[in-house]
Amino acid sequence: MHCPFCRHGDSRVVDSRTSDDGTSIRRRRQCPACQRRFTTIETASLSVVKRSGATEPFSRDKIVSGVRKACQGRPVSADDLALLAQKVEETLRGTGSPEIDAYEIGLAILGPLRELDEVAYLRFASVYQAFDSLEDFESSITSLRAERDERAARAAVDATREGSGSRAPSSGTDAPAADQGARPDPEPARD
Numbered sequence: 001m002h003c004p005f006c007r008h009g010d011s012r013v014v015d016s017r018t019s020d021d022g023t024s025i026r027r028r029r030q031c032p033a034c035q036r037r038f039t040t041i042e043t044a045s046l047s048v049v050k051r052s053g054a055t056e057p058f059s060r061d062k063i064v065s066g067v068r069k070a071c072q073g074r075p076v077s078a079d080d081l082a083l084l085a086q087k088v089e090e091t092l093r094g095t096g097s098p099e100i101d102a103y104e105i106g107l108a109i110l111g112p113l114r115e116l117d118e119v120a121y122l123r124f125a126s127v128y129q130a131f132d133s134l135e136d137f138e139s140s141i142t143s144l145r146a147e148r149d150e151r152a153a154r155a156a157v158d159a160t161r162e163g164s165g166s167r168a169p170s171s172g173t174d175a176p177a178a179d180q181g182a183r184p185d186p187e188p189a190r191d
């Protein structure tokens, strides 16, 4: 980068250290032209674009406080919330984009919150997705139920197959269980 003093087009790193929390690196640089020194700070950029158009740095604390209200009275611990915020950050960083719409953050919260607590999920979704009728709740609950039934059915299949770890196809087709048995049996064949 340019020297901030003389605008020389190059600089030399004379020292670099990682911050205590490991999220940034400070580099001490020296300009080869004027010999003056300056500092740069490097972080993995992740900022949130608010509806107003203003941006602010992503904050896990804000995720936690945003979700905490929906979790009131529910069996959700502070550790659960911290883990959820971590998952959300990983999802958002995974998009590779340095700027995230506030709306996308809500979306990234819904998945892990649903796994954590269905009631908290419904509360959060009702505010975030602006439910304005009983039908909105109804369809959301219906999809939660369908998912739960699917999970239960899958668990039952796994149980009858003695935990072989096979997964039922996620498509809507009702593949007969026998079709999944094409895999060779791990037990040695008897004569």
Ligand SMILES: [Zn+2]
Binding pocket: 003, 004, 005, 006, 007, 008, 031, 032, 033, 034, 035, 036
């Ligand atoms: Zn310089």
